[in-house]
Amino acid sequence: xxxxxxxxxxxxxxxxxxxxxxxxxxxxxxxxxxxxxxxxxxxxxxxxxxxxxxxxxxxxxxxxxxxxxxxxxxxxxxxxxxxxxxxxxxxxxxxxxxxxxxxxxxxxxxxxxxxxxxxxxxxxxxxxxxxxxxxxxxxxxxxxxxxxxxxxxxxxxxxxxxxxxxxxxxxxxxxxxxxxxxxxxxxxxxxxxxxxxxxxxxxxxxxxxxxxxxxxxxxxxxxxxxxxxxxxxxxxxxxxxxxxxxxxxxxxxxxxxxxxxxxxxxxxx
Amino acid sequence: xxxxxxxxxxxxxxxxxxxxxxxxxxxxxxxxxxxxxxxxxxxxxxxxxxxxxxxxxxxxxxxxxxxxxxxxxxxxxxxxxxxxxxxxxxxxxxxxxxxxxxxxxxxxxxxxxxxxxxxxxxxxxxxxxxxxxxxxxxxxxxxxxxxxxxxxxxxxxxxxxxxxxxxxxxxxxxxxxxxxxxxxxxxxxxxxxxxxxxxxxxxxxxxxxxxxxxxxxxxxxxxxxxxxxxxxxxxxxxxxxxxxxxxxxxxxxxxxxxxxxxxxxxxxxxxxxxxxxxxxxxxxx
Numbered sequence: 035x036x037x038x039x040x041x042x043x044x045x046x047x048x049x050x051x052x053x054x055x056x057x058x059x060x061x062x063x064x065x066x067x068x069x070x071x072x073x074x075x076x077x078x079x080x081x082x083x084x085x086x087x088x089x090x091x092x093x094x095x096x097x098x099x100x101x102x103x104x105x106x107x108x109x110x111x112x113x114x115x116x117x118x119x120x121x122x123x124x125x126x127x128x129x130x131x132x133x134x135x136x137x138x139x140x141x142x143x144x145x146x147x148x149x150x151x152x153x154x155x156x157x158x159x160x161x162x163x164x165x166x167x168x169x170x171x172x173x174x175x176x177x178x179x180x181x182x183x184x185x186x187x188x189x190x191x192x193x194x195x196x197x198x199x200x201x202x203x204x205x206x207x208x209x210x211x212x213x214x215x216x217x218x219x220x221x222x223x224x225x226x227x228x229x230x231x232x233x234x235x236x237x238x239x240x241x242x243x244x245x246x247x248x249x250x251x252x253x254x255x256x257x258x259x260x261x262x263x264x265x266x267x268x269x270x271x272x273x274x275x276x277x278x279x280x281x282x283x284x285x286x287x288x289x290x291x292x293x294x295x296x297x298x299x300x301x302x303x
Numbered sequence: 304x305x306x307x308x309x310x311x312x313x314x315x316x317x318x319x320x321x322x323x324x325x326x327x328x329x330x331x332x333x334x335x336x337x338x339x340x341x342x343x344x345x346x347x348x349x350x351x352x353x354x355x356x357x358x359x360x361x362x363x364x365x366x367x368x369x370x371x372x373x374x375x376x377x378x379x380x381x382x383x384x385x386x387x388x389x390x391x392x393x394x395x396x397x398x399x400x401x402x403x404x405x406x407x408x409x410x411x412x413x414x415x416x417x418x419x420x421x422x423x424x425x426x427x428x429x430x431x432x433x434x435x436x437x438x439x440x441x442x443x444x445x446x447x448x449x450x451x452x453x454x455x456x457x458x459x460x461x462x463x464x465x466x467x468x469x470x471x472x473x474x475x476x477x478x479x480x481x482x483x484x485x486x487x488x489x490x491x492x493x494x495x496x497x498x499x500x501x502x503x504x505x506x507x508x509x510x511x512x513x514x515x516x517x518x519x520x521x522x523x524x525x526x527x528x529x530x531x532x533x534x535x536x537x538x539x540x541x542x543x544x545x546x547x548x549x550x551x552x553x554x555x556x557x558x559x560x561x562x563x564x565x566x567x568x569x570x571x572x573x574x575x576x577x578x579x580x581x582x583x584x585x586x587x588x
Contacts, residue, residue: 037387044373044380051375051410112371120335120367121426122360122388276337 046135058101059139063093071155085157087238088211091231093143097136098177099202103194106185115275125273133178166242173234176258179265186269187286210235216248227300233257249303260295305489318480319469325486327469335365364432366424368439374412389430397425416443438469473575492581501572507542511568518560526552
């Protein structure tokens, strides 16, 4: 096996060995899926219509936004990246491999949700499977980029939690997951457009479920793609090996550029 | 750092000594490419560590003072992981050599600090680098592990590996290093072989004598070349610049007084004493 494959295999196993990651990748998303599946379908039967994409996005938020950044910060603080650097592990591997392995964990979780939601909760399965898979990958990519960027710019584990929650909580509340985007009042709707989850939900509904959407789903696809590319690019640019020698190529505030496609979305949509 | 300059020959063990904050780790990190120097020229086997980091990776093996491996990484995984990035086959023999063969499935965070140091050393030398940089390698190691590490260092040296060793342990430096540099406030205060360094100090040899009677207890008794004398734990202690004549005179005195010699020890100045002498005077030697 080459270095990439060995690194990938190690990171994938870590996603299950590490209790926090196991919680973020599997236990919390699937636990919440079960709970909301029983509660929300009773309280709001129309939730069934969007249940599969909404629960997949929730799982992605847990794993990518809450789960991905912390190990990155911990590894930097513990000097693990120093060991990596002197042994020739490239920064791109440090950033992309955990994102890819988490994506693989999400494939498992998404498969469980997609297979069981129609059976247990009467949720409609996707109509357009290729679009469903593509939007799933795109959503994971956009959120992974943000997760990595948070991990790169956070000065400490505490700051990581703060930045992650700044995306996670609004996404849960106004990201179109529990309350449809079209039902949000004007200002909240505009704020919602700053969140990748709103665009992911819009794309899933319009392209994978063939449902009516508040705005053209293709715009959401473009915004997610641009957001993901910008986030990963900035994470790679701002990556710092070492908490002791904090030489960076740019100021961490540059990370805000990752929001540019979403801000354009607010203006244009 | 402030204008330091040194060369290390192939196959040499070179010790970097100095008190905390002297610049040992900064020097090593600059050689490892972890820190960019503000000025000057650095070369490791002709490679500039700052500009040619890719080339440097396979030339050096590094055990850092402040580094670690991922908590959940298993011992055998660590060996596979780092060897893969160096493009060599995993060296499981090194795990056996360093007493880690029964811990191959253990995760890094479950290992004792001594075993963690051994694993870090194993992965540092697994790709057989021509230059090995060790920063406090024996810190936290028990005596058998320390001996094992020293044996491994000798073995590497015999195979032609150059070792740069930063340490606080003077006995280790004296035992292992062919040459040492004593760093003080970012400068090299002294450099040479441990023997040269100890010889260039005040050069006082310590002679400790224990007798049955009180033939040496009179402070008025003097011996040739003795500059200082003291009494501690029933021993009469003399610091001399010429141990031969001093010892002869002491024995003659004991015999003349009809006393019996119980114990006599002659200790040449240690590197530690020389180190304390240099660091105590601010390195103006």
